[in-house]
Amino acid sequence: MTPDGVLLPSSLLGSPFFAVLSTLVALNTLIFVTLAITKMLPAIHFGEVFARRGRRKETRSIYPDAPLDA
Amino acid sequence: MQRMQRLVGVFVIGAALLGAVLLGVAVVITGTSQVERPTSGFLFGIWKVVYAAEPPSLVAVLGAIGLALLLAATVAVLEERVATRSRRSLDAEQRPLAPRIVMAETRGVFAGPVTVTVLIPAHNEEDCIGATIASLKQQSRPPERIVVVADNCTDRTVQIAEDAAVTVFPTIGNTKKKAGGLNQALAAILPDLGDNDVVMVMDADTVLDQGFLEAAVQRMTDDRALMAVGGLFYGEQGHGLIGQFQRNEYARYAREIRRRRGKVYVLTGTASVFRPRALRTVADERGRTLPGVPGDVYDTIALTEDNELTLAIRSLGGLMVSPAACTVVTELMPTWKTLWNQRLRWQRGALENLGAYGFRPSVTRYWAQQMGIGYGAIALLAYFVLIIVQLLAAESWVWFPFWIVIGMIFMIERVVTAWGGGWRARVLGLLVFPELFYATFLNLVFLKGILDISLQRTAQWTHLTRETAQEGDRR
Numbered sequence: 001m002t003p004d005g006v007l008l009p010s011s012l013l014g015s016p017f018f019a020v021l022s023t024l025v026a027l028n029t030l031i032f033v034t035l036a037i038t039k040m041l042p043a044i045h046f047g048e049v050f051a052r053r054g055r056r057k058e059t060r061s062i063y064p065d066a067p068l069d070a
Numbered sequence: 071m072q073r074m075q076r077l078v079g080v081f082v083i084g085a086a087l088l089g090a091v092l093l094g095v096a097v098v099i100t101g102t103s104q105v106e107r108p109t110s111g112f113l114f115g116i117w118k119v120v121y122a123a124e125p126p127s128l129v130a131v132l133g134a135i136g137l138a139l140l141l142a143a144t145v146a147v148l149e150e151r152v153a154t155r156s157r158r159s160l161d162a163e164q165r166p167l168a169p170r171i172v173m174a175e176t177r178g179v180f181a182g183p184v185t186v187t188v189l190i191p192a193h194n195e196e197d198c199i200g201a202t203i204a205s206l207k208q209q210s211r212p213p214e215r216i217v218v219v220a221d222n223c224t225d226r227t228v229q230i231a232e233d234a235a236v237t238v239f240p241t242i243g244n245t246k247k248k249a250g251g252l253n254q255a256l257a258a259i260l261p262d263l264g265d266n267d268v269v270m271v272m273d274a275d276t277v278l279d280q281g282f283l284e285a286a287v288q289r290m291t292d293d294r295a296l297m298a299v300g301g302l303f304y305g306e307q308g309h310g311l312i313g314q315f316q317r318n319e320y321a322r323y324a325r326e327i328r329r330r331r332g333k334v335y336v337l338t339g340t341a342s343v344f345r346p347r348a349l350r351t352v353a354d355e356r357g358r359t360l361p362g363v364p365g366d367v368y369d370t371i372a373l374t375e376d377n378e379l380t381l382a383i384r385s386l387g388g389l390m391v392s393p394a395a396c397t398v399v400t401e402l403m404p405t406w407k408t409l410w411n412q413r414l415r416w417q418r419g420a421l422e423n424l425g426a427y428g429f430r431p432s433v434t435r436y437w438a439q440q441m442g443i444g445y446g447a448i449a450l451l452a453y454f455v456l457i458i459v460q461l462l463a464a465e466s467w468v469w470f471p472f473w474i475v476i477g478m479i480f481m482i483e484r485v486v487t488a489w490g491g492g493w494r495a496r497v498l499g500l501l502v503f504p505e506l507f508y509a510t511f512l513n514l515v516f517l518k519g520i521l522d523i524s525l526q527r528t529a530q531w532t533h534l535t536r537e538t539a540q541e542g543d544r545r
Contacts, residue, residue, distance in 0.1 A: 005463035012463045023097045024090075025456045026126050028449040030134035031141075033476050036483035038142060043329040060293045062266050064178045 075425040079524035082421070082437075083517075086444030090452075108468045125472040145438045152431045153333075156387040164359065165387030166351050169295035176294050181265035184287045186213035186343070188270045189255055191248045195274035196226040203234045205277045211284035213270065217259070221251035227274075248339075249368035249375040256349060256367045263346040266290065272341040276398050285395035286343045297348035297388035300334045300380075301341035302327055303400040304491075312409065314498050315508045316402045321491030324397075332391040335435075337383070339376035341398045352382045360385065361426040372426070374419030381423055385432040410515060417519030425523075444520070447513035450506070477502065 005012075012018055059066045108122040125131070159168035188206055192199055199218065206216055216236040220228050221244055231238050239258065244250040252271060263269070268290050272278070278301075286299040302324045305317035327334065349367045356362035360382050362369035372378035383390060403409035424440065427433045460468075484499030498504060521527075 005465060006461065008459065008463035010463050010465050012459065018459065020094060020097055021452065021456055021459075023126075023130070024094055025449075025453050027093060027097070027130060027134045028452065029473070029476060030126070030131055031138040032446075032449065033479050034135045034138035035142060036480055038139075039326075040483050040486045045331065058173070058177070060173065060295055062176075062181065062184065062291055062294045064180055 075422055076524055076526060078421050078425040079520040079522075082424075082440045083444050083520045083524075085441045086448055089441075089445050090448045119469055120466050121469040121471060123471050145435060148431075148438075149435045152434060155431070156384075157389075159387050166355070167297055167348055167383060167389075168387030169389055171387070172295045172297075172347065176265060179265075183266065184290045185215075185267045186211075186270055186283060186287065187215040187217060187259065187263070187267065188213045188272060189217050189219055189252060189259075190272055190274050191219045191221060191251050191255075192223065192227050192231075192274040193221045193248075193251075194223050194225045194227060196230060198275040199227050200230050200234065202272070202274055202276060203231065203236055206283075208280075209278060209283045210281055211287055213283060217255060218274075219251045219255045221248070246370035249366075249370045249372070252368050253366045253370065256353075257365070260346055260350055260353075260367075265294070265345065265347060268343050268345055269349065270341065270343045271339070272398075273339060275401055276340045278341060279397040279399070282341070282396045282398065285393050289391060289393060290343065290345065293389070295389055296391060297345050297383055298334075298337055298390040299343040299396060300337040300390060300392040301396050301398040302392050302394065303338050303340055303398050305402045306399050309402050309404045311504075312404070312406065313402050314494055315505070316409070317491050318488045318495045318498055318505065319508075320400065321489075321495055322487045325487055325490055327392050328394050332393050334380065334390050334392045335439075336377050337380045337390060337392075338398070338400075339374075340400050341396075342376070348383050348386075348388050351386055351388075352379065355382075355386060369426075372419060372423055373415055374423065377416075377420055378423050378426075381427055381433055381436070385427065385430060406511070410511075413512060413515040414519055414522075417515055418522060421519060421523050443513075443516050446509075447516055450510060450513060454510070 056068055059068050108120045110118060110120045113119050156165055156168050158170060159165040160170055161168070162171050165171065190199070190202060195202075203216060203218075206213055217239050218227070218231040218236055219239050219241060220231070221241045228238050228240070239255045241251045241254050244254060246253070256269070259269070268287075270283075270286070282301065289296055289299050303320060304324055305313065305320045307313070309316075352360065353365050353367045356366050356369070357364035360369075362371065362378075367379075368375045369378045369382075380390070403412050420436070420440065424433060424436055429437070481500055481502050484502055484505060485496045488495040488499040
């Protein structure tokens with residue numbers, strides 16, 4: 001049989017193997033592109049969004065009488 | 071311990087493979103859409119193209135996006151939970167370095183202003199030790215004391231250090247390389263240090279950026295519960311394309327840490343500052359809640375002792391940060407061979423450390439990272455197989471507009487995330503494929519690391535360790 005492609009028979013592209021592989025790669029690509037987009041966008045820090053000012057009750061400075069930082 | 075070490079490799083790659091198989095089974099069960107027959111048309115009226123314009127089904131797209139977000143959120147939530155529990159912990163047995171415990175013990179006590187003692191482990195470093203000492207003295211806030219830990223030096227290292235008027239601490243009978251030398255020096259120095267007399271450990275061939283020590287001292291002054299300040303490293307100039315790959319990688323790492331508001335993954339061995347309490351507590355806990363020999367600060371068995379110390383402090387509940395102002399230039403591997411050896415050592419070291427720490431909550435993120443790399447390796451391999459089969463079996467080149475758009479998003483991401491590395495970094499990122507091949511190289515290192523640890527290839531490893539130790543071990 002002479003392959004229609006460069007080296008492999010073009011019927012391979014219609015095989016269940018190829019369908020599963022291409023779907024798997026498609027899903028993976030979409031997973032990774034989603035992660036890539038989340039890395040591009042500014043990071044959200046929920047802790048800071050909901051942080052209340054002056055949450056600290058005491059100073060954390062090494063100087064015991066240092067002012068509280070908010 | 072040996073059996074556990076073996077299981078780490080099996081577990082990591084097993085979990086990644088299971089993920090891929092499960093996704094594959096889900097694809098088969100839900101039925102795959104047959105590949106659409108491409109159509110041909112003319113672009114701009116002259117260029118004949120064969121294309122398949124159909125995008126994947128909406129369910130597949132939403133499912134994949136949902137899965138990705140779910141995975142990312144799960145890791146983030148778990149990490150946040152671990153951090154919050156440490157912050158609020160009052161369990162002095164399990165988390166003696168937890169902020170509330172440290173704060174309670176130091177409340178109302180002034181242990182003096184922050185002083186800095188720098189330890190420089192050196193083994194025949196005559197070429198660079200002079201510049202390192204000079205760079206320290208030129209810092210806007212120079213250290214109070216510089217100690218060169220001279221480990222079996224046979225060159226002029228000691229002479230140069232003495233000429234520069236810094237303390238030389240010669241190791242005695244040390245066979246445990248850098249970690250062993252540092253343990254000896256710390257055992258001598260730590261007992262005399264107060265709570266605010268911080269210790270910086272830095273490599274002999276590292277140069278700190280201006281402002282590093284000033285920023286670190288400020289952090290240690292502002293927060294008495296802070297146990298360590300790590301350096302953010304970026305790659306030196308030079309070494310052509312292989313150098314640029316590494317610089318891009320480090321630029322992205324630095325960006326990621328900045329996005330995390332300085333929350334560290336690894337306290338770099340090139341330059342990190344520690345509060346004595348952290349080092350003493352780690353030494354006390356070795357052989358108890360931490361792996362290693364009782365009394366040792368650094369675990370001499372660990373291949374990547376900086377990574378191990380990070381896990382140790384994290385496990386004890388200690389707060390750590392890598393501020394954006396604390397940057398150091400790090401050495402790059404000049405050849406593929408040396409890069410392979412360096413990364414294999416990091417990879418093997420990371421896996422061994424995970425084996426030593428097991429499944430405790432404090433190392434959840436590190437397990438997730440390893441499994442993520444494993445899955446990434448499988449996914450990239452599948453992608454290459456698909457492309458090659460398609461190229462060899464297709465009658466003609468087929469364009470997929472949907473995937474071209476996706477590819478463009480990747481291009482943008484590569485550029486945006488490497489932006490801080492300068493225009494060379496951006497151009498390399500824009501090309502996407504060179505970095506994909508670099509990723510494949512790192513994936514091969516990952517697989518080799520997994521294979522080595524699973525088969526317990528120690529004999530071969532000993533040889534490799536000696537080789538890489540000479541090539542320099544940066545992190």
